[in-house]
Amino acid sequence: ISYWLGYNPQEMWKNFKPELSLKLRQYCSNIISKEVKLQIEQGIPVLYEGAVETLVYLNSKGYHLIFISNCNYYYMESHRKLFHLDGYFEKFICSEEYNFIPKHEIIKIIKNQYPEKMVIAGDRKQDMEAGRKNNFYTIGCTYGYALDGELDEADVLINEISDLILFL
DSSP states (O other): OGGGTTSOHHHHHHHHOTTSOHHHHHHHHHHHHHHHHHHHHTTOOOOOTTHHHHHHHHHHTTOOOEEEESSOHHHHHHHHHHTTGGGTOSEEEEGGGGTTOOHHHHHHHHGGGOOSOOEEEESSHHHHHHHHHTTOEEEEETTSSOOTTTTTTOSEEESSGGGHHHHO
């Protein structure tokens, strides 16, 4: 299952089971959504160790942090509230708000709102692709869900979130 984390729903179904009918895809997606909601409501998700300290550090250095994910709006908002992320990120973007277009296209749309040099950190090939296609410095996070070789094109690899401090 973790292989499909980081994909938007359209990409996941297209690659996982393209022969499934739209009705069956929606049925299965509803099952997954209900389970995710249940786990969130039970407080099961946790941040990576050192995440809060790293976000505080990056904020103290004046970095503009943008949360961008291939998730749906509910997932983004529930984690935003669960982990009190408003204090660290100035903008939250999920692919559902952009009709699940690829992350690199979303970034192309929004990047001009941020004139400074941009960096993308992520644990999936979609993150590295988004960085490459937008001429960003890319940081591959080996502690996430990447498969072997998925982060090979990253400019640098980190093994834990607190390693960001070494490069930013």
